[in-house]
Amino acid sequence: MFAQLPTLQKLVRQLQRVPYLASKNVYKVAMYFLRCDAKTLEQLCATILEAKQALVPCEHCFNWTEGTSVCAICSSDKRDKSTLCVVETWHDLFALENAGEYKGLYHVLGGALSPLEGVGPDQLTINALIKRLDGTIKEIIFATNPTPEGEATASYIWSKIGKQSVQISKLASGVPIGSSLEYMDRVTIGKALQGRRPF
Amino acid sequence: MFAQLPTLQKLVRQLQRVPYLASKNVYKVAMYFLRCDAKTLEQLCATILEAKQALVPCEHCFNWTEGTSVCAICSSDKRDKSTLCVVETWHDLFALENAGEYKGLYHVLGGALSPLEGVGPDQLTINALIKRLDGTIKEIIFATNPTPEGEATASYIWSKIGKQSVQISKLASGVPIGSSLEYMDRVTIGKALQGRRPF
Numbered sequence: 327m328f329a330q331l332p333t334l335q336k337l338v339r340q341l342q343r344v345p346y347l348a349s350k351n352v353y354k355v356a357m358y359f360l361r362c363d364a365k366t367l368e369q370l371c372a373t374i375l376e377a378k379q380a381l382v383p384c385e386h387c388f389n390w391t392e393g394t395s396v397c398a399i400c401s402s403d404k405r406d407k408s409t410l411c412v413v414e415t416w417h418d419l420f421a422l423e424n425a426g427e428y429k430g431l432y433h434v435l436g437g438a439l440s441p442l443e444g445v446g447p448d449q450l451t452i453n454a455l456i457k458r459l460d461g462t463i464k465e466i467i468f469a470t471n472p473t474p475e476g477e478a479t480a481s482y483i484w485s486k487i488g489k490q491s492v493q494i495s496k497l498a499s500g501v502p503i504g505s506s507l508e509y510m511d512r513v514t515i516g517k518a519l520q521g522r523r524p525f
Numbered sequence: 526m527f528a529q530l531p532t533l534q535k536l537v538r539q540l541q542r543v544p545y546l547a548s549k550n551v552y553k554v555a556m557y558f559l560r561c562d563a564k565t566l567e568q569l570c571a572t573i574l575e576a577k578q579a580l581v582p583c584e585h586c587f588n589w590t591e592g593t594s595v596c597a598i599c600s601s602d603k604r605d606k607s608t609l610c611v612v613e614t615w616h617d618l619f620a621l622e623n624a625g626e627y628k629g630l631y632h633v634l635g636g637a638l639s640p641l642e643g644v645g646p647d648q649l650t651i652n653a654l655i656k657r658l659d660g661t662i663k664e665i666i667f668a669t670n671p672t673p674e675g676e677a678t679a680s681y682i683w684s685k686i687g688k689q690s691v692q693i694s695k696l697a698s699g700v701p702i703g704s705s706l707e708y709m710d711r712v713t714i715g716k717a718l719q720g721r722r723p724f
Contacts, residue, residue: 331591
């Protein structure tokens with residue numbers, strides 16, 4: 327069936343490399359491309375390549391930046407330069423920014439330690455993080471995900487920071503707002519109990 | 526947050542138009558594009574545009590074809606030219622071909638009738654289907670999906686075919702092989718009972 331459609335085969339094979347396109351969806355996306363008009367498609371492709379060219383990681387925090395080498399957060403004078411929030415990915419930074427609660431700087435690790443997947447300290451931006459600790463930063467907040475990998479990454483960084491006079495904290499674990507205790511796993515409930523706060 | 530990243534904003538806005546990329550995944554796909562190497566990305570874009578150019582609908586059955594105006598199935602002399610299987614989309618054709626059971630021709634409608642979504646008979650290839658019924662085709666098998674839209678589309682086509690001497694059938698409804706009666710809905714069980722066959 328596919329043998330007579332080499333270009334479609336090639337397209338599907340390349341789309342399969344894109345994460346979050348489950349196998350069935352790859353065909354549906356390919357069909358969308360074939361059915362939508364040529365101009366939209368050319369624009370999409372041009373934009374993908376344009377974004378790839380224009381967006382570079384910030385030289386301080388590895389957040390994405392465009393047109394400058396330092397990102398908007400690092401170069402803003404409204405941000406508290408003494409607090410550093412360590413996140414795994416840009417999505418986490420984006421989620422924290424959307425919450426609008428945090429006014430310090432960030433550091434994007436680029437993932438979490440995962441020896442089985444070949445992600446060691448050198449694959450992340452841990453060395454760059456250690457170099458940033460030149461005295462201006464007074465507090466580090468670990469906002470890695472509450473997964474084994476995220477926790478291990480935070481512990482590793484903590485062991486590397488050593489005896490520097492930096493206050494270190496991590497995000498609170500507990501029951502999410504709006505959810506129901508009934509549906510929470512026991513580890514979360516345990517953490518929520520341990521971390522209980524005066525009313 | 527996004528204001529300083531206009532190209533990323535543009536990319537995300539264009540990716541959002543692609544179906545089957547749920548809102549959260551759009552960002553993940555955008556991040557994948559930014560992180561993967563430039564060459565892979567250029568290849569992907571080139572392939573998308575190449576596929577758009579190369580693949581055209583078959584002039585008989587509207588299956589995709591490449592390099593020819595008639596698809597591999599319509600032009601094959603191993604296929605039974607007296608049987609026509611009517612499917613909604615190319616995915617359905619692909620699924621039927623994969624089953625390897627069917628040796629006749631196809632007709633891809635391009636969807637199912639859905640007045641609420643603005644899909645009327647003129648948006649589908651129903652007229653082209655009627656034109657194909659010039660006497661060579663002896664049997665039509667409706668393989669539209671067992672949804673209200675699919676059933677309505679089959680009924681509409683049946684009413685249009687009129688009194689031509691064509692045998693018309695549709696795919697059997699019933700319990701899928703490997704599944705369990707326990708998990709079947711009552712309509713399916715009802716259909717399976719109605720369509721029971723001698724053992």
